Structures are given as structure tokens and as C-alpha cells.
Amino acid sequence: MTAATPAPPMIRMEGVDKFFGDLHVLKDINIEVPAGQVVVVLGPSGSGKSTLCRAINRLEPINQGVIEVDGKPLPAEGKALAGLRADVGMVFQQFNLFAHKTIADNVALAPVKVRKMNKGEARQHAMGLLERVGITDQAEKYPAQLSGGQQQRAAIARALAMKPKVMLFDEPTSALDPEMVQEVLDVMTNLAKEGMTMLVVTHEMGFARRAANRVVFMSDGEIVEDSTPDVFFTAPKSDRAKDFLGKILTH
């Protein structure tokens, strides 16, 4: 055997800066997420967590630095970018299921239109995924007819239908009624166990403790801490992290 070059990290950001006008929202971000790792991103509101997440599939273009997914730099707009996005699953706070399509069609749509899978196969695959997230019986309904928790599970199934290499979650449970949070977290926990590479922005500390390999703490557009959940929750180094933890733990 030749000395194998180590597999590239699934996500790599180097020296990334992002501005909204004068507002510096990402400041010299450096992070690597190896394949199979689950990274939870924590931080106060407005610290740039969503922007970080959205930069990875170029829903937000950056002003400076390098972003690579699976060893390949992010292409500019066009076909190549669409191809990269197909490999990066994204789950939004507001679900964003296609309102005019049934749940099954939501899940089967991109495999047909982007991966050119035939319709029967895509449909079968979609039903399998809906079973995996536990909403087979909702397949023929429209998004507005589902509860928030069901919609978010459908949205996860829709992202998984593309067989992504990595999944990005931007506060997937923040828009849910409290009783529906757990069903979505359960799906995510299972995904993590199956070895999916995940970057999860969340305020669910329980999930961070149980499912994350790593916690990244952001504040004012900077990555302030990057450690294991254990270390972060029991012995945060920075004052900003201590302050943040103090606030959410007293809630």
C-alpha cells in the first residue's frame, strides 16, 4: 500500500470574511469538518451562525477567503455551483417546503430534475425516506396540512433524497412548538449515528451534548471556541462563552 493522502475534510473554510455593507459578519473564519463529524454551532443572536451556514453552499457569497467542500473550492454561479449544492443538503428554520407540491413530490422533485432519476424510482426512494422520518402517511398531503414537526421531517427527507455528502441545519427546531422539537432531533440524532457529516446551528443544548463531536462557539462574527461538548459545557475558556452559557442555562 502506498501512503494514502489523507482524505480532504468535508468542509474547509480558510480566512473567510463576509460583509453586509459596513457590517463585518464573518471575521477570518477558519474551520475544518472531517467526514462523518457532527459539529454544532452555538452563539448569541446576530453572531453570524446562519451566515456561516449559508456561505457553505454559497447562498451567501463571501468577500474573501476559501471555502472547499470535499476538497473542491466553491464554484461561482452556474452549473458547477448547482452541482455542488446538489451534494450539500440544507435544512432551514422555516422548513421552506414547496407549498404547491405534495410531500412526496417535494422529496422526489430534485432527484428527478437535478439527478435525472426516473420518476418511478424517485418516488420509491422518496417513500423510503418518508418512512425513515416517520411520515409515510402524509405523503399525499400539502405542506400547509402538516404540523411543524412533520414539515421539518419532510424537509430533512427532501434534503436526504439527493444523497448529500454533508448536511447543513440552520436552527431546524427554532420555529417549532416545544412538543415537536424532540421528533425532529430524533431524526437528526439517527442521521448522526449513521455517519452523516453534519453542521448544525441550534440552541438545543441537549442535542449538542449528546450528538455532537464538536462544538463551535461564535460571537460577533468570530469563532471564539472550538472544542468537544464536554469541555465547552463544563470548562468554557472565554468570557463570552461563559456569559452565553450563563444566560441560556438559567432559562
Place this chain on the structure above:
Amino acid sequence: MFDLIEKYNVLDAFWLTIKLTFYAAILSLIWGTILAGMRVSPVPAMRAFGTLYVNLFRNTPLTLILVATSIVLKNTLGVTMFADEQSQDFFAILDFRLAILGLTAYTATFVCESIRSGINTVPVGQAEAARALGLSFAQVLRIIVLPQAFRSVVGPLASVLIALTKNTTVATAIGVAEAAGILRAMIEFESDRIMVVFLIFALGFVILTLPTGLILGQVAKKVAVKR
């Protein structure tokens, strides 16, 4: 009343109005949708063209557009619009087609602006989710955004189509013998029964436009996207 309708071929004239409306409506919907696509496109040149076109044609009086179409295309350029030059009806067919062209060029701007306002009612998250799945700009527009946009503007589009029906009367200006052309003749020769003449035409247009409004009103309710 019925003797008048028969004497002046009122039914034929209204049939021409219906045909003008029908073809111009279909073409305006298509061209208007394409224009709306241009106006939201990421390509600056397309956006500029869309904006320029809409502002130019929407703000020019329809009579002027029709007359200009007729003079420039027919008289100056000798365009035949695929009409058979040997045919006896050559000029009637040519004028009819030019009228459709002019009506389309004008009406499409209103279709475009309706659809564009419809696009604005579609939450950005819909397009973002589609882009995040790897759909191209054209696919996002065609599969996700436009179908939802259309559903929210069926009502306004009905108004555009009703306006188009009435605007066909302007085609008289380039010699198309639709309803308004006959109306003019009747006003001239039947001045003693002028009220009846007006009544016939008012009724005629109400009969043409009322169903459009009613049917599309129902359709609008039925296809509305629930969020």
C-alpha cells in the same frame, strides 16, 4: 334591435373581437411570462431589456402602437406575417395578424407586471430551498416560483384580459372590422336609434367579459396556495 344586429353583421364583428382577444391573450400570457422572467433574471442585460421594454410599451398609447405596427411592418417593411399574398383576403388577414401583434406587444407588459407582483408574493425561502437542492435559475423559476406566482395573480390577470377584450376596439384604427368598426358605421347610419345601438354594444362586451371575470374568480379561489 335584431334587425340591426343582422343588417350590420354585428355577430361577425363580435366573433372577430373574440378571435382577436383569444389569440392576443394567449400570446400576451406567453410573452408577458418571458418578460417577467427577464425582469427577475440574474443577467443584467436581460433585466435591462425587460425593464426598457415594459416601460416603453406600457406607457405608449395602444392606438399609437397599433398604427406604428401597421405603418412600419406593413407599409415600410412589407412584412406579410405568413399571410398568403395571392389570397383575396390578404389584407384582411394581414391587418388581423398585425392587430394581434400590436395588442400582444402592449398587453404583455401588463401580464409581466402582474406576474412580477405575483413573484413577490412567493416567500424567498421557496427559491432558496430550490437553489440549495441544485436546481438552476431557470428551473427554480419554472418549477417553483412561477407556478406559485400564477396562482396568486389569477385575479389581476383576469382584469388584464378584460381590459384586452375592450382594447381590441382600437384595432379599428388599422382597419380591422371588429365590433367598434361596425359601431362607428351604425352610429352614422342609425342615428335615430342611437340608444339601441349603444345598448347592443354595451351588452355585447358585458357578455364577453363577464364570464372571464366570473370563471377566473372561481379559479383564483381554487388554485390559491395555502401556506
